[in-house]
Amino acid sequence: MSVFNFSAGPAVLPAAVLERAQNELVKYGDSGVSVMEMSHRSAEFIDVAERAEASLRRLLNISDDYAVLFMSGGATMQFAMVPINLSAPGDTIAIVNTGQWSTKAVKEGQRFANVHVAASSESDGFCSVPAFDSWDVPADSAYLHYTPNETIGGVEFHFVPDVAGDIPLVADMSSTILSRPVDVNRFGVIYAGAQKNIGPAGITIGIVRKDLLERARDDAPSLFKYKAYADSGSMINTPPTFPWYMAGLVFEWLEERGGVAEMARINEAKAGRLYSAIDSSGGFYANPVAPDARSWMNVPFTIHDESLTDAFLAQSSAAGLVQLKGHRSVGGMRASIYNAMPDEGVDALIAFMSDFAARNG
């Protein structure tokens, strides 16, 4: 039986990438050893590392004005690293709050600066993106932070904010990076934990405009300074080498598939079919998100009769559609359909949903 994995993260990886990693797991190339056993300073691993960076730069068209960093600690570490690198104590930082992840960014940011919530969709249960013309971004903000895709709520920005003046725009792209083209030049910092659209958990990508590298607080831990990563090829100390290697394989796979423009076409179509199935279910299924803010990556949905949820989850799992349970804070179902989720997986889910509704309608 085919298994399709809708986990929100760690998430499905491309089958071709997993098979390649399996083939070369014990002996990588001519090295005679596993990629996991190589010194990070060996010529073989430096090649792995540099090819991964070069591939990511091609995929997102990242110019030399930006450093590409390979870090650890996920978005949660970035919630502290961004204010430590881009603001001084007492500075104002502006954050748009569209759900649980941006709420975490607010809370952690408050430990290091004065957080001004520039806009929030809390009043509608985080089911929309606040209209851009309603945002209140103080002119002296050290930066403006937002979360282009909220993994838990399934809320996505389908525009990039046009920030006035020279306020750097910072984006937590953990669950949307590489799902579509993005103009990196509009951002000060982009960061993303790997475990959704990049690779296995344990590595975090940063794309940092180089003129921002000099702003870090002097008293920060050494591993908190973007500049230390930029100056050392992200090898201040031993980096997470295997997750880095896996990220490189995923980048290569994306390039072979036609890059992010092609992924955008596929992702929009996949998400479109799934939302259509929900919307055309005659109210059996529902997604609470405003249509112009629906995520291409994470599709939460509920059943009109909540008591059917457990049956849906048990039967879908038995049919090979796994990890569909909604986040523990939300309930219901959530289908995460990242780049690596094939069309067949989405179509199998839609077919199951239709059948389940027919049997229980």
Place this chain on the structure above:
Amino acid sequence: MSVFNFSAGPAVLPAAVLERAQNELVKYGDSGVSVMEMSHRSAEFIDVAERAEASLRRLLNISDDYAVLFMSGGATMQFAMVPINLSAPGDTIAIVNTGQWSTKAVKEGQRFANVHVAASSESDGFCSVPAFDSWDVPADSAYLHYTPNETIGGVEFHFVPDVAGDIPLVADMSSTILSRPVDVNRFGVIYAGAQKNIGPAGITIGIVRKDLLERARDDAPSLFKYKAYADSGSMINTPPTFPWYMAGLVFEWLEERGGVAEMARINEAKAGRLYSAIDSSGGFYANPVAPDARSWMNVPFTIHDESLTDAFLAQSSAAGLVQLKGHRSVGGMRASIYNAMPDEGVDALIAFMSDFAARNG
């Protein structure tokens, strides 16, 4: 040709562990998905995580008085986390300096507290362990930190310091953990980056006495607080799941091999044979470390005629003895012979050294 990998870290992994990981890389157990693709909160991964912790607790006989933490960032992150968790600004922290890694602990520690160097072997080029009765540990020290094995210098403590009063003892065991039995109850904190004796790079083990969990500074980043890891099963956010899984496989392998007492017997014998080969080479090879401080894990050595170093490295590598180059700061050779280095690897190196000396003597 067999390849034996003497890398100091990331380092050789047990062949049986790599083969098992390869076999189950694409589909783990009955899950239908890779262990890399599982939600860290899924029942399957929680089982992987808990079994790894239980195995480590058995191996080191860790009591319930200690929390076992799975973190990231390596020893370099711990150089900041330890003072942030165990001291207040202005406190004195005592550090024994026996080489490059403890020097880094001193430098990073100075960012967060007043470092008092309790003892140092700098004057003899970090080739010994300062006699314990010469150590000067201030009675008000927040803790005493030392590095039981210096990976670069090849200097190892063959005793555990008997600290007076209730000063917590903190040890960076990155390159010696699990190589021999240790009485965990004598320590406040033990930490270790995984990439030497535990698993692949990207995960860091902490063993923290529970009464020390409450001391962290309020203004620390959330991911810097030991207590946050202890309270969440090390799942504050998505942990590095694949390195965690691999660490668990290595722990199981160690248990199957007879545990750390048996590893100590094997390691002492392996190191003993290699030091004998150096010492009995009639001065062709030399190791600079005081005999009572020689490491079982990292054996640096030089050739009396330095100009032969490049030939040694090229020929040994061609013979399948790879990653023998000494640290860039030291030169010469370094053979790292962690738990996963089989007897055959050490014996092949000794045979090569003998042959090389005969051809170039």
